[in-house]
Amino acid sequence: MFNLNNIIRPNVLKMKAYSSARDEYKGDASIFLDANENSLGSLAGENYHRYPDPHQKQLKRKIAEIKGINPAQIFLGNGSDEAIDLLFRMVCRPGQDKMLHLPPTYGMYEVSANLNEVTMEAVQLTPKFQIPVAEVLASITPETKLIFVCSPNNPTGSLIEIESIETLLRSFEGLVVVDEAYADFSESPSWTARLAEFPNLVVLQTFSKAWGMAGLRLGLAFASEEIISVLDKIKPPYNINEATQQLALQALEHTEALRDMVEEIKQERELLLHALPALAQVEKVYPSDANFILIKVKDADGLYNYLLSKRIVVRNRSTVPGCAGCIRITVGTLEENQQLLQAISEYKTQD
Ligand SMILES: Cc1ncc(COP(=O)(O)O)c(C=O)c1O
Incomplete structure (x- = not known):
């Protein structure tokens, strides 16, 4: 049976959160001389001389409304990368505990594991980029505290089968983190x-992709109220800055425009999925549930450099285990995609 208190690090369980000046006063004052801010104002603009709301109440209420989730089950991070790091710090004792991930996948799970001195167990995805469930279950030890599942997965674009994730959630007594960037x-x-069904489930999302706010740094974790309260306890108090909170609140008023943008990106993705296989350089185009496409090409390094010479940057994934010969392409605008296709069609392997 999953018991959160069994996996939280003892120091985290014991510690108290930083109590900010604004946490200690809840009334309706007009003179704030409690936080050593600049009382004269800010050169950056109105409101920026004040620390932001450490609990992001307004923003969480709005997100809760849009997503249909209780605000107490939402954590906001400085990008989902911050949530990834805090999950390590919450449950993994440095030098003792382990995490398991499923390469080829997003690189920050490994970076955060290394930073936090957490041993990493890597179980390679199958050739169809799915979870080899039996192998994962066999690799779990009492020290394994976190399993990262990225779905749709970066860089493969594959959606991970629901049943595999369900099996992990039911069989594993640590946290299963499903990254839905x-x-x-x-x-x-x-x-x-x-x-509600899985107390050990943490879902990550981000405003960096479909919402088009990568520059603002706003990521989300959804989980039980208990898990979220621990993440809130250990986060830096003012991790979401005022500009981000304000701009995100504005953007969240435009969910219809978001839908339109996502539809346009999906249409462009379909055009690319259709056009890429016809190019001589391209050996395989993997299906994609994301805003990028993984392709296997005849000469990944040569093509990558050729595209650079045309001032087009793609992601060369050819040295990543499981992605030999592969390049990952973000879906661009109509014009960008046309230029990309044109450039790939012009490239000739140098013999
Ligand atoms: C799978 C996945 N998770 C998380 C992130 C990081 O997102 P954020 O910008 O919210 O830190 C990325 C960014 O590329 C990603 O690919």
């Missing part, structure tokens, strides 16, 4: 709908 581009329902 690209879920807006997929038809599959979000795992947030299953939170």
Whole structure:
């Protein structure tokens, strides 16, 4: 049986959160001389001389409304990368505990594991980029505290089978983190709908992809109220800055425009999925549920450099185990995609 208190690090369980000046006073004052801010104002603009709301109440209320989730089950991070790091710090004792991930996948799970001195168990995805469930279950030890599943997966674009994730959630007594950074581009329902069923489920999402706010740094974690309260306790108090909170609140008023943008990106993705296989350089085009496409080409390094010479940057993934010969292409604008296709068609392998 999953018991959160069994996996939280003892120091985290014991510690108290930083109590900010604004936490200690809840009334309706007009003179604030409690936080050593600049009382004269800010050269950056109105409101920026004040620390932001450490609990992001307004923003969480709005997100809760849009997603149909209780605000107490939402954590906001400085990008989902911050949530990834805090999950390590919450449950993994440095030098003792382990995490398991499923390469080829998003690189920050490994970076955060290394930073936090957490041993990493890597179980390679199958050739169809799915989870070899039996192998994962056999690799779990009492020290394994976190399993990262990225779906749709970066860099493969594959959606991970629901049953595999369910099996992990039922069999594993640590946290299963389902990273849905690209879920807006997929038809599959979000795992947030299953939170009540699985107390060990953490779902990550981000405003960096479909919402087009990568520069603002705003990521989300959804989980039980208990898990979220621990993440809130250990986060830096003012991790979401005022500009981000304000701009995100504005953007969240435009969910219809978001839908239109996502539809346009999906249409462009379909055009690319259709056009890429016809190019001589391209050996394989993997299906994609994300806003990027993984392709296997005859000469990944040569093509990558050729595209650079045409001032087009793609992601060369050819040295990543499981992705030999592969390049990952973000879906661009209509014009960008046309230029990309043109450039790939012009490239000739140098013999
Ligand atoms: C799978 C996945 N998760 C998380 C992130 C990081 O998102 P954020 O910008 O919210 O830190 C990325 C960014 O590329 C990603 O590909």
